[in-house]
Amino acid sequence: MPSPDDQQRRQMEAELHDASTRLEAILGAAEIGTWTWDIVSDLVVADRNLNRIFGITDSRDGLPVDDFFKSIHPEDLPHVKATVQRSVSAGGGNFEDDYRVIQSSGGIRWITARGTFQRDEKGRAVSMSGVLIDITGRKKAEAERDLLLERERAARREADSLNERLNFSLSALDLGYWNWDAVTDIMTVSERTADIYGIRADSVGTREAMRSVLHDEDRDRARTTAIEAVASRSDYSIEYRVNHPVHGLRWVAARGRPVLGSDGSVTGMMGVVQDITERRAQEQAVAELSRKLRAQTAHFETTLSNVADFVYSFDREGRFTYVNRGLLDLWGLTLDQAVGKNFTQLAYPREMADQLMRELAQVVTTRRPFTGETPYTNHAGKLGYYEYIFTPIFDEHGEVTALAGTTRDITERRVQEQSVIELSRKLRAQTEHFETTLSNLDDFVYSFDREGRVTYANRSLLALWQETPESVIGKSFKELGYPDDLANRHLSEIAQVIATRKPHVGETPYLTPEGEWVFFQYIFSPIFDEQGNVSAIAGTTRNTTERKKTELALSSAREELQRHAEILEATVAERTARLQETIGELEAFSYSVSHDMRAPLRAMQGYADALLDDYAPQLDEIANRHLTRIRKNAERLELLVRDILTYSRVAKENIELTPIPLQAFLDNLLPQLPNLQPPVAHVRFQRPLPTVIGHEAYLSQIFTNLLGNAVKFVAPGVIPVIDILTEDQGDSVKIIVKDNGLGIAPEHFTRIFNIFGRVHPDKQYEGTGIGLSIVKKAVQRMGGVIGLESKLGEGSLFWFTLAKA
DSSP states (O other): OOOHHHHHHHHHHHHHHHHHHHHHHHHHHHHHHEEEEOOOOOEEEEOOOHHHHTTOOOTOOOOOHHHHHBBBTTTTTTHHHHHHHHHHTSSSEEEEEEEEEOTTSSSEEEEEEEEEEEEESSOEEEEEEEEEOOOOHHHHHHHHHHHHHHHHHHHHHHHHHHHHHHHHHHHHHOOEEEETTTTTTTTOOOOHHHHHHSTTTTTTOOOHHHTTTTTTHHHHHHHHHHHHHHHHOOOEEEEEEEETTTTEEEEEEEEEEEOOTTTSSEEEOOOOEEHHHHHHHHHHHHHHHHHHHHGGGGGGHHHHHHSEEEEEEEEESSSSEEEEEHHHHTTTOOOHHHTTOTTTTTTTTHHHHHHEEEEEEEOOOOOOOOEEEEEEEEETTOEEEEEEEEEEEEOTOOOOOEEEEEEETTTTTTHHHHHHHHHHHHHHHHHHHHHHHHHHHHHHEEEETTSSSSSOOOOOHHHTTTTTTTHHHTTTTTTTOOOHHHHHHHHHHHHHHHHHHHHHEEEEEOOTTTTTEEEEEEEEEEOOOSSEEEEEEEEEEEHHHHHHHHHHHHHHHHHHHHHHHHHHHHHHHHHHHHHHHHHHHHHHHHHHHHHHHHHHHHHHHHHHHHHHHHHHGGOOHHHHHHHHHHHHHHHHHHHHHHHHHHHHHHHHHHOOOOOEEEHHHHHGGGGGGGGTTTTTTTTEOSSSSEEEEOHHHHHHHHHHHHHHHHHHOOTTHHHHHHEEEEOOOOSEEEEEEEOOOOOGGGGGGGGGGGOOOOSSSSTTOOSSOOOHHHHHHHHHHTTOOEEEEEOOOOEEEEEEEEEOO
């Protein structure tokens, strides 16, 4: 008859077997198998879960390890065997590897295998025990995530390419672009737009703030034009003046278009701007030319002082006899200081001075003008080019008595420069050189009387008409073959200029005799007599065909960019929703498994404790050792489950962020942590500490884990010293935890923030490998980022950021 002790033992064994059965069921639900490998006999004993994963019927009596190797994917088998062999050769240690298993049905599963060697009394590895976890779902989720990320990157590359082409088109046209958000009233401008307005691209602000740089007389007109465009949902075009902080008053042409939402409301406006100061200067030069030709020599100095070009003259020996104000300002000299000096005396480099003197001598000898170019570096350090012309001046006997010169910046406006050079020559030769100057312009230059009859047409326009000066002078538009509607429109515009006394800008298509359509932009400007009455009309016309083509190409590029942006947005939204759904399912699964594992774990731990407490003397050494191992592994698995629950809670629960004074927070937290008190450890932190925006429970978790690691991971005999510091980063605070521990190699910086990302042996330093994952997730939930700086043997510096209160 069994004794009471035997009955109690059998009952406990039955309960232990029941707990083991429930644990195996839970592990099976979680697709986790357990195994033990006897290295001496080379037999592996596995539970039913592992047999099912490998497709083996039964291994309770042990099967050769090669039977299990047969189920491993051929591509993974070599490195699995190599990993096992290295662990055995090293005398035993932890083993971990990820590989694929081919099931009997032909399906492939991904698993993670982890094992620990057991040694005999001589320290030799005699067996190995561990678990296999089916991670196929995680691998599929990672593959889907990588595919989504690659597609997103490809879409972004395509969008960036389209944006680059758009920017190139704007740059080629010397246009700046801008965008106004009607909701925020914020203006966004390109670098070229910022240059034109003399502002910083990142400090524009509201639309009204941008208008502050406009000329006082133009500001209200610009505001009214924009308001009318929004109200009518139509494009607008306007020209106005800008008070540039460096270049002074500049003329700007602005064009805008309202952006409409799906409901037809105006959500913003976008457009382009262009610096037309040079064009305006040209218009002014033409008007000034008309006045100069009437006033002749009396206004010579005023004209040359107001042109952008440098104008000067020499005697036959190369000494300056005249220098206009622009060149004097560049030199920083007065007229008296410059007149009578040659290039060398004006500090020109010797080689350049000699070259210029040779060119002047050539003009005297050949009696012909000389044109040259020279590079220069502007105030912004960029390379530019000047073109200069030396022209002979003849006396009444036809002898060269002096030389005149003009210099123009041709970096951007070569055609306009040629016009000003011709103006300089015309002013010297007065009326007889007028025709030569205007005939060398690429633009069409002409004039009418008040009735719209042609009084002048330059050579370019005559070539387009295929006419001679004699055949066009005195004729009206209709007599020149203009269609009735175009002729009547021009007559109406001339009447408008006379009535308003202001220039008129228009645009028109033209069919050449060769049958090609071209586009022109024209300007009609009033010419005033001595009494201030409009006596005639001067005009210039420029070929804008290429600009029209570029505008069409730009519009097409914008439409293509918008189409790709919409496709990208829809794709990203769809992929993000699918990824969030997958992550939610994985979190729910992890939370459920972690909760269901705790009950059998506590039962195992309780029964193991009871056996050790009540029957340890009656059990042999092996039984005591096995029970101790069961208890320790149950305790470790309990910690693992607890940390998984903590991570799951931090990852998904709703939180409210509030101001937290760090000073008071740490003063309250540190006394609750006995392992951080002297003489066990020394914690120092600066005072005062700022107030941050965060969640108090999450912040406690962060500091508890970081400080706990700082105390745990130190060399034997070293007293932990921990410093807590902060750095002000404007809108945020950088919080630093610095220790004198073991340090971390750089290749592990990313891994340690992953779940189970341990870098130190768990037998020497206990832990679950989840603590830093919890820290990272808590920081992210509070809107911050985390990182570290460390070297092996030199301690670690962990930092994270939180918003400043």
